[in-house]
Amino acid sequence: MDQVTPQTPKNLNQSPPFADINLYETDLVLQGCAVREGAAHAEDELRAFGAITGSAENLARGARANTRLPVLERDTAHEGIGNGIVVYDPSYHELMAISMKAGLHCSTWQQLVSGVAPKPGAHVARAAAFFMAAQMEAGHCCPVTMTHAGVAVLQRQPEILDAWLPKILARKYDPAFAPVADKSAVTLGMGMTEMQGGTDVRANLTRAEPLEGGGPGTLYSISGHKYFMSAPMSDAFLVLAQAPGGLSCFLMPRFLPDGTPNAIDFVTLKDKLGNRSNASSEVEFHDAQGWLIGREGRGVRTIVGMVTLTRLDCAVSSAGLMRFALADAIHHCRHRAVFGKKLVEQPMMARVLAHMALHSEAATMLAMRLARSYDGVQDEKEAAFRRLMTPVIKYWVCKTAPNFAYEAMECLGGIGYVEDASPLARLYREVPVNAIWEGSGNVMCLDVLRVLKRLPESVELVLGEFADAPGGERRVRAQLGQFKDLVSRPETLEGNGRVLAGLLADLAIATLMVTNAPANVADAYLSARDAAADDALFGSVELTGDPAGILERALPE
Ligand SMILES: Cc1cc2nc3c(=O)[nH]c(=O)nc-3n(C[C@H](O)[C@H](O)[C@H](O)COP(=O)(O)OP(=O)(O)OC[C@H]3O[C@@H](n4cnc5c(N)ncnc54)[C@H](O)[C@@H]3O)c2cc1C
The missing domain is CATH 2.40.110.20 (Butyryl-CoA Dehydrogenase, subunit A; domain 2)
Incomplete structure (x- = not known):
C-alpha cells in the first residue's frame, strides 16, 4: 500500500500577500x-x-x-x-x-x-x-x-x-x-x-x-x-x-x-x-x-512650532496605518471562504468592514483637511482651523487607531496575530505611539481648552465652518448647542476636555462627510454615529445602505 506523507498545504484558502499594490491608485x-x-x-x-x-x-x-x-x-x-x-x-x-x-x-x-x-x-x-x-x-x-x-x-x-x-x-x-x-x-x-x-x-x-x-x-x-x-x-x-x-x-x-x-x-x-x-x-x-x-x-514658545508640525504628521500617519489595516482586511476577506462563502459576503463581516471603512474615510478626511490649513498660513480662517483643530485631530485620529488596528487584525483570524504571516500584528503594536508622543491624549485636550479660553474668535471661525455645512443641520445644531453649553460651565470645563475635543472632531467629520463624500457613505456614517456611543465596537450598529457599495469604494476590486 502507498504510504501517504502528511504535508502542509500551500496557501489553501488563504489570501495572497497584500503587496505590489499602488497605495495611491487603490485609495x-x-x-x-x-x-x-x-x-x-x-x-x-x-x-x-x-x-x-x-x-x-x-x-x-x-x-x-x-x-x-x-x-x-x-x-x-x-x-x-x-x-x-x-x-x-x-x-x-x-x-x-x-x-x-x-x-x-x-x-x-x-x-x-x-x-x-x-x-x-x-x-x-x-x-x-x-x-x-x-x-x-x-x-x-x-x-x-x-x-x-x-x-x-x-x-x-x-x-x-x-x-x-x-x-x-x-x-x-x-x-x-x-x-x-x-x-x-x-x-x-x-x-x-x-x-x-x-x-x-x-x-x-x-x-x-x-x-x-x-x-x-x-x-x-x-x-x-x-x-x-x-x-x-x-x-x-x-x-x-x-x-x-x-x-x-x-x-x-x-x-x-x-x-x-x-x-x-x-x-x-x-x-x-x-x-x-x-x-x-x-x-x-x-x-x-x-x-x-x-x-x-522662550524655549517652549520656540519649540512649539516644531511640535505643531509633528502633531499633524502623527494624525496623517495614524490615518495611513488605519487605511493599510482596512485594505489588508478587505483583501483577506475577499479571498478567504468560511462556511462555503467568502468572508466579505458574510453579512456580519461585511458590516464590520463597512463600518471600519467609514471610520478610515473619516480619519483620512480629517488629516488631509488639517494639512490644508498649514498651506493657508496667511488666511485667517485656515489659521484658526490649524490652531484649534491640530490637537483635536491628533487626539481623535491617533486615539481611535489602536482599536481599529485590533479589529482589522481580527478580520484575518489567527494569522492576523502572527508576526511573520501578516503585517497587521506589527501594525497593531505600532499605532499607540502616535497617541502617546508629541503630546498624549489628555495633553491634546488641554491644548484645545487653552484655545477655547484664549482665542474665542478663532473658535467662532471654525464653528462657523461647521454650521455652514449643507445637509447636517439638525445634528450640527444639537452638537453645537451641547458644545456651547459645556464651554459655558467653567467648573467642569477641564474634566470635559475629551468630550469637547470629541465633539469638535465629530462636527468636523460630519461637515467633511456631507460636503464631500458620496451620499451613501455620508448617510451611513452619520446614521452610525447617531446610533452608537463613542466607543462602539465596529459592526455593532445598524448601517444604512449596502455594505458592498461602501467596500467597493474602500478598495475597488
Ligand atoms: C517611542 C517614543 C519615542 C519618543 N521620542 C522622543 C523624542 O525623540 N524626544 C522627546 O523629547 N521625547 C520623546 N518621547 C517622549 C514622549 O514625547 C513623552 O513620553 C510624552 O510626551 C508623554 O510625556 P511623559 O512620558 O512625561 O508622560 P506624562 O507627562 O507623565 O503623562 C502621563 C499621562 O498623563 C497625562 N497627563 C499629563 N498631564 C495631564 C494633566 N494636566 N491632566 C490630565 N492628564 C495629564 C498624559 O496625557 C499621559 O497620558 C518619546 C516617547 C516614546 C514612547
Whole structure:
C-alpha cells in the first residue's frame, strides 16, 4: 500500500500577500482628499510614490527593519564621549533614502532657498505622500517628520537656518557618522523629555551655560540627561535646557565645528512595544555644545512650532496605518471562504468592514483637511482651523487607531496575530505611539481648552465652518448647542476636555462627510454615529445602505 506523507498545504484558502499594490491608485478616498484640498498638481508624483510604497520589495524592507533592530555601538575612529553610534539594518537606510528622495523631510520649505513661493497645496501633497510612507513602514517616519518640523524652529535664528538649510533640503540620504560638511544631507532630532518631566517640560533639569556671553545664536555648554531622544543618529537635535534666563531651545550638533564629536553620550536604546525600526535613546550631555535658538526663557514658545508640525504628521500617519489595516482586511476577506462563502459576503463581516471603512474615510478626511490649513498660513480662517483643530485631530485620529488596528487584525483570524504571516500584528503594536508622543491624549485636550479660553474668535471661525455645512443641520445644531453649553460651565470645563475635543472632531467629520463624500457613505456614517456611543465596537450598529457599495469604494476590486 502507498504510504501517504502528511504535508502542509500551500496557501489553501488563504489570501495572497497584500503587496505590489499602488497605495495611491487603490485609495479613492486619499485621491479625493488630495485633489480637493489642493494637491491636484502633485497627482503624478503621488501615483508614482504609491507604487513605490506599496511594492512587495519595500513592504518587505519595512518588515525586515522591524526585526533586525538598531543597536548602540562605539565608533572606533573617534575617542571618548560622543562616539556612540547606532547601527541599523540596511533595510532601514533604504527606507530613509526612499522617503528623503521624495522630499518628505523638506518639500514644504523649498521656497526658503529658491525664493519662489511654494505651489498651493504643498503641505497637502506632502501629507498624502507621508500617509503612504507610513504604510510602507512607520518607524523611519520619526526622523523624517522631525527634520521637516525642525525647520520651523530654525527659522527663529536666520543665520543658523542659512548654515543648515542647504543640507536639510538635500534629498540624497546620507547615514554616515560624520561632520555636516562631509555629508550629502542631514536629519534632525529633538530632545525635550526628561525623567522627572516630559509633558511638563518646565521641570527640565538640564542646564545651559553661555560660552560666548549669551544671547540668540551664540554657543552654550549643556549638561544633563534626556529620558527619550529618538533617532539618535541625527546630525543635530533641538534640545530644551535651563539657561540663566529660563527654559530655552538649542540646536545641538553631533559634530562640533572643529570636526570632533559633540559630548552627547547615548546611554541605552529603549526596548519598545512597537516602532522598533526607529531607535529611541536615553542620553547624557556632558558639556555638550549648542546654539541658542530664539531668546533665553522662550524655549517652549520656540519649540512649539516644531511640535505643531509633528502633531499633524502623527494624525496623517495614524490615518495611513488605519487605511493599510482596512485594505489588508478587505483583501483577506475577499479571498478567504468560511462556511462555503467568502468572508466579505458574510453579512456580519461585511458590516464590520463597512463600518471600519467609514471610520478610515473619516480619519483620512480629517488629516488631509488639517494639512490644508498649514498651506493657508496667511488666511485667517485656515489659521484658526490649524490652531484649534491640530490637537483635536491628533487626539481623535491617533486615539481611535489602536482599536481599529485590533479589529482589522481580527478580520484575518489567527494569522492576523502572527508576526511573520501578516503585517497587521506589527501594525497593531505600532499605532499607540502616535497617541502617546508629541503630546498624549489628555495633553491634546488641554491644548484645545487653552484655545477655547484664549482665542474665542478663532473658535467662532471654525464653528462657523461647521454650521455652514449643507445637509447636517439638525445634528450640527444639537452638537453645537451641547458644545456651547459645556464651554459655558467653567467648573467642569477641564474634566470635559475629551468630550469637547470629541465633539469638535465629530462636527468636523460630519461637515467633511456631507460636503464631500458620496451620499451613501455620508448617510451611513452619520446614521452610525447617531446610533452608537463613542466607543462602539465596529459592526455593532445598524448601517444604512449596502455594505458592498461602501467596500467597493474602500478598495475597488
Ligand atoms: C517611542 C517614543 C519615542 C519618543 N521620542 C522622543 C523624542 O525623540 N524626544 C522627546 O523629547 N521625547 C520623546 N518621547 C517622549 C514622549 O514625547 C513623552 O513620553 C510624552 O510626551 C508623554 O510625556 P511623559 O512620558 O512625561 O508622560 P506624562 O507627562 O507623565 O503623562 C502621563 C499621562 O498623563 C497625562 N497627563 C499629563 N498631564 C495631564 C494633566 N494636566 N491632566 C490630565 N492628564 C495629564 C498624559 O496625557 C499621559 O497620558 C518619546 C516617547 C516614546 C514612547
